[in-house]
Amino acid sequence: MSVISVQTDPENLTLTLVAEFAAKKERVWQVWEDPRQLERWWGPPTWPATFVRHEFVEGGDCRYYMSGPDGEKARGWWKILSVNQPDGFEFQDGFAGDDGEPSGFLGTTTCVVKLEEQDGKTRMTSVSSFESAEQLEEMIKMGMEEGMREAAGQIDAILAETSVR
């Protein structure tokens, strides 16, 4: 797997990322559709995600939280806008309050994901569009921090597993 290209557009606040995986697109679809697989990669090792609701169908609602190193919880939600299995889907991502429901805080991010298969490999294109810089900054705080060092450890752990599912 590898990141093929990344394009950022500071004026329109969008990030376009193209990655390629050595798997069929039905398989790549599963890492989004199956909440247990999604939890293994959506959040960084220091802020792992737990999806308590995951309706991966058009109009479906998802609720998740990310658990921080000091026990704090950052809650979020998705609204699945469209699903075209296994070619792509579109969803909104936003912040939720302590009750887990959308809080309206900082608006929503829209993410469009497209999967294309060629010669048994799948190209995944994701386009994230932000409403404001403040929102983008908050996402960065939750998704990033010193996680990179620990990511190496988590990857080792996953690789050490002989069979997962």
Next chain:
Amino acid sequence: MCEAAVIYNQMVVHVLSELEIDRIFQAMADATRRDIIKQAMLREQSVSDLAKRYDMSFAAVQKHVAVLERASLITKERRGREQIVHGNPESLRRAARLLEAYEGIWRQRVGRIGDILSDGLEGAKP
């Protein structure tokens, strides 16, 4: 990779204040203001010269200039009777860096997806 994380960290926590960032992006959310930035980057010029480029009143252009100035995207100085506008490339670079930090998150995610795919490839059926 670790170094990159530290840089992103410092960037987000220390270099960028939320208010500052928000002003930058609000300022850039308008086509006329984006064009004013471009013009000011190309060469310094007076607000009245800028006003001639757009189909709007001098006062309207002056308002746009004020929004850009508050976001530190341009600087303005009085020279005689003229107000001269310069571009401020540093602020634009900050906006770009913020998106780069988000790019880092996605790069990590891609790495983790790759790991899941490679270790779960056998018999990976829903």
